[in-house]
Amino acid sequence: MNTLEEAARQIRKDVVTMIYESGDGHPSPALSIADILAVLYFHVMNIDPQNPKKPDRDRFILSKGHACTALYAALARRGFFPVSALSTFRSLHSILQGHPYQNKTPGLDSTTGSLGHGISIGLGMALACRIQRYQNYIYVIIGDGEQEEGLIWEAAMAAVKYRAGRLIVFADCNGLQSGGKISEVSGLEPLLPKWEAFGWHCQSINGHNIEQILSAIQNAQQVLDRPSMILARTIKGKGVPFMENNNDWHKKVPTKEELQQALKALGGDQ
Amino acid sequence: MIHLESTRIAAIEGIETLMNTDKRYVMVFADSVKVFRAVEFVKKYPDRCFDVGIAEQNAVAVASGLASSGLIPFVATYAGFLTLRACDQIRTFVAYPHLPVIFLGANGGIAGGEREGVTHQFIEDLGIARMMPGMTVVSPADAFETRQAVLQGAQQEGPVYIRIGSGRDPRFYEKPYPFQLNKVSVVEERGNDAVIFAAGGAILHRAREAVQRLKAEGVETALVNVHTLKPLDAETIVSYLKKTRGAVTIEDHTVIGGLGSAIAELATQQFPVPIVRLGLQDTFAESGEAEPLLDAYGMGVEDICKAVKQVLLLKKL
Numbered sequence: 001m002n003t004l005e006e007a008a009r010q011i012r013k014d015v016v017t018m019i020y021e022s023g024d025g026h027p028s029p030a031l032s033i034a035d036i037l038a039v040l041y042f043h044v045m046n047i048d049p050q051n052p053k054k055p056d057r058d059r060f061i062l063s064k065g066h067a068c069t070a071l072y073a074a075l076a077r078r079g080f081f082p083v084s085a086l087s088t089f090r091s092l093h094s095i096l097q098g099h100p101y102q103n104k105t106p107g108l109d110s111t112t113g114s115l116g117h118g119i120s121i122g123l124g125m126a127l128a129c130r131i132q133r134y135q136n137y138i139y140v141i142i143g144d145g146e147q148e149e150g151l152i153w154e155a156a157m158a159a160v161k162y163r164a165g166r167l168i169v170f171a172d173c174n175g176l177q178s179g180g181k182i183s184e185v186s187g188l189e190p191l192l193p194k195w196e197a198f199g200w201h202c203q204s205i206n207g208h209n210i211e212q213i214l215s216a217i218q219n220a221q222q223v224l225d226r227p228s229m230i231l232a233r234t235i236k237g238k239g240v241p242f243m244e245n246n247n248d249w250h251k252k253v254p255t256k257e258e259l260q261q262a263l264k265a266l267g268g269d270q
Numbered sequence: 271m272i273h274l275e276s277t278r279i280a281a282i283e284g285i286e287t288l289m290n291t292d293k294r295y296v297m298v299f300a301d302s303v304k305v306f307r308a309v310e311f312v313k314k315y316p317d318r319c320f321d322v323g324i325a326e327q328n329a330v331a332v333a334s335g336l337a338s339s340g341l342i343p344f345v346a347t348y349a350g351f352l353t354l355r356a357c358d359q360i361r362t363f364v365a366y367p368h369l370p371v372i373f374l375g376a377n378g379g380i381a382g383g384e385r386e387g388v389t390h391q392f393i394e395d396l397g398i399a400r401m402m403p404g405m406t407v408v409s410p411a412d413a414f415e416t417r418q419a420v421l422q423g424a425q426q427e428g429p430v431y432i433r434i435g436s437g438r439d440p441r442f443y444e445k446p447y448p449f450q451l452n453k454v455s456v457v458e459e460r461g462n463d464a465v466i467f468a469a470g471g472a473i474l475h476r477a478r479e480a481v482q483r484l485k486a487e488g489v490e491t492a493l494v495n496v497h498t499l500k501p502l503d504a505e506t507i508v509s510y511l512k513k514t515r516g517a518v519t520i521e522d523h524t525v526i527g528g529l530g531s532a533i534a535e536l537a538t539q540q541f542p543v544p545i546v547r548l549g550l551q552d553t554f555a556e557s558g559e560a561e562p563l564l565d566a567y568g569m570g571v572e573d574i575c576k577a578v579k580q581v582l583l584l585k586k587l
Contacts, residue, residue, distance in 0.1 A: 055339075055340060059339075101366070101367070102338065102367050103367050103368065109338065110334075110335070110338055110363075111334075111362065111363060111366055111367050113362070114358050114362045114363075116327075117331045117334075117359070117362075117363060120327070120328045120331030120332050120334075120335065121331050121332070121334050121335035121338070121363065122335060123332050123335060124331065124332035124333060124334060124335020124336040124337075124338070124339070124343075125335040125336070125338060125339045126335075127296075127320060127332070127335070127336060128296075128335065128336045128338075128339035128340060128341045129339060131293075131296070131317060131318065131341065132339075132340065150327075151325075151327045151328060151331065154322065154323075154325035154327060154328035155328050155331070155332075157322075157323065157325075158322040158323065158325065158328055158332065161322075161323075162320065
């Protein structure tokens with residue numbers, strides 16, 4: 001468990017560092033998913049950095065593509081490409097595009113960035129893998145604000161129709177979206193009864209608690225007759241006190257002093 | 271006598287041929303199984319056909335996931351609900367990663383939507399599809415060409431858009447011919463006065479009649495079927511521009527962004543000549559039967575003859 005907490009901390013340190021070094025990016029939405037990514041990439045997923053396109057691998061889709069710094073950090077730390085590439089994020093000819101692009105980044109399973117698409121793409125992958133008789137799982141992280149997109153609910157219906165039991169979706173519920181508090185921008189909540197009513201297997205967890213994340217995944221893996229939704233309550237900016245719940249950090253570059261402050265808070269001396 | 275043969279059925283026949291030979295082919299519908307007369311087809315391949323309901327965005331995004339995992343999906347529904355409603359999904363999740371997804375867009379053109387009216391007459395589909403980087407765009411003349419476009423389109427490495435009609439589609443080719451995707455098909459090669467570039471069966475019939483009428487008046491006009499709008503068969507098209515030094519384009523589509531634009535863009539770069547573009551002139555149409563609609567919106571035989579004569583005048587300037 002310590003190892004996964006350390007992996008999450010490393011992802012967070014990489015997120016703030018690469019946004020500082022590249023001079024662009026979305027820090028706080030990336031910090032809220034670091035723990036889930038750590039569990040998936042460093043414990044749960046059947047993947048092979050030496051063979052990133054292994055056909056029967058587990059797959060991951062970051063539907064909230066703007067949080068990609070956290071995903072890039074996880075992929076680099078897991079060995080899909082050198083950690084040194086992280087500082088090229090959003091630069092010309094980088095393998096790390098401003099939002100995820102599957103044709104450029106080793107280990108990245110799907111292009112995202114335009115919100116609302118992860119569950120649909122994951123469903124397509126789940127159906128393709130079923131046809132090919134793979135026993136793998138497809139993991140997706142969507143945002144909470146992202147669920148304002150109608151396509152999410154089109155996918156919610158279709159995934160139940162097709163009994164996509166190997167599709168496991170996390171909703172990173174940090175309560176904030178680009179424009180402000182979700183409770184003020186839209187009528188999204190309550191989410192849990194919505195997903196239950198759509199026929200999904202639902203769980204609610206603390207999205208920063210490694211044990212809860214792990215056990216929710218293990219539960220979801222046992223349910224093979226319908227897709228799984230794990231509503232993960234999170235804190236936007238988690239781990240960096242001055243970014244937590246401060247929506248100015250949705251998209252903002254830290255100064256050198258702020259970077260040092262953030263790394264110190266994260267317990268690093270990088 | 272013009273025979274009708276459904277391009278929707280022809281498309282499904284082409285796909286069935288592919289599915290019987292290669293397990294990678296799958297199909298996604300958006301409550302469009304009946305639209306494509308595919309009820310029996312779906313029963314034959316229940317594990318490889320997916321109907322996500324009236325949800326075009328989902329249909330295309332699911333296809334992106336299927337294609338990202340090694341399969342080759344067809345997505346079949348109405349042309350406009352695909353290219354307009356699911357435009358972002360086609361662009362970002364299929365065209366951008368250059369995935370092998372073949373789109374079949376029914377009700378192409380005002381003749382394709384006819385009595386349903388503007389909501390179901392899709393006059394922008396080819397223009398939108400053309401704007402997608404790396405997308406092959408096909409507007410087959412009839413059922414025969416549709417079958418061929420499906421078979422050959424499925425061999426392309428990236429995405430393909432194929433325009434499909436109403437199901438009551440005029441047959442243009444009474445016999446099979448060696449159809450080649452990415453090339454034009456010359457219908458009437460003689461004629462040095464002007465060349466007509468056309469696409470779609472109803473339009474090609476009208477253009478051929480115009481060629482005959484003009485011939486009787488001593489005007490010699492070539493006629494070229496441009497079934498593949500992208501990539502454009504630049505070499506052959508430019509050879510006709512050089513030979514005739516004046517062109518008419520005609521398409522059941524808005525003149526902005528479709529065949530007329532494609533020919534004009536090419537001519538401007540390689541061999542500028544006067545070009546008159548027929549089609550919908552920055553307007554919507556209305557309900558009506560297919561043939562009278564085409565007449566009412568500037569795509570009649572007489573309109574084509576007039577356009578050729580206008581080109582002859584422009585050539586003298």
